[in-house]
Amino acid sequence: MLGFLGTRGDLIVDVVMTLSGFLPAIVLYTFWIASKGKKELHKRLQIGLLFLITALVIALELDVRFSDLSEISKQSSYYGSDTLKYIFIVHLFFSITTFVGWIYLVIKSNRIYPLPFKKFDHKKWGKILFVDIILTVVTGWMMYILVFVY
16 A cells, blocks of 8 residues: 555555654654653653554564565665665664664663662663664655655
């Protein structure tokens, strides 16, 4: 089934790409919530986002494996190109480090919270993870454009 972004991408790909585009803003919002002292809400939203992103990645992987996206991707003028391969490798690196880092940050923080983060700089690691999230989103969108637009 065709997606809603007007490209060769299907519905699942378009949903994942759209939601990923909003992810940095949502994460920033959770940072703002924490800065206002609403740490429990920040915690719940971060855990919810982690589950949502995990579900979306699983849906995308299943879509790639069991739909005709492989055939559709062959229509791209970048199919098989070094450019697409390098962007994929970079995206894979950032997506894995984001996922592992996010899980680590949630688990580590939940073990400590509500006690103060004295030896663990939660805020610093949250900012590092935020940059990782942005790089994952940007490289994901680059791949989407190269595969489903061109």
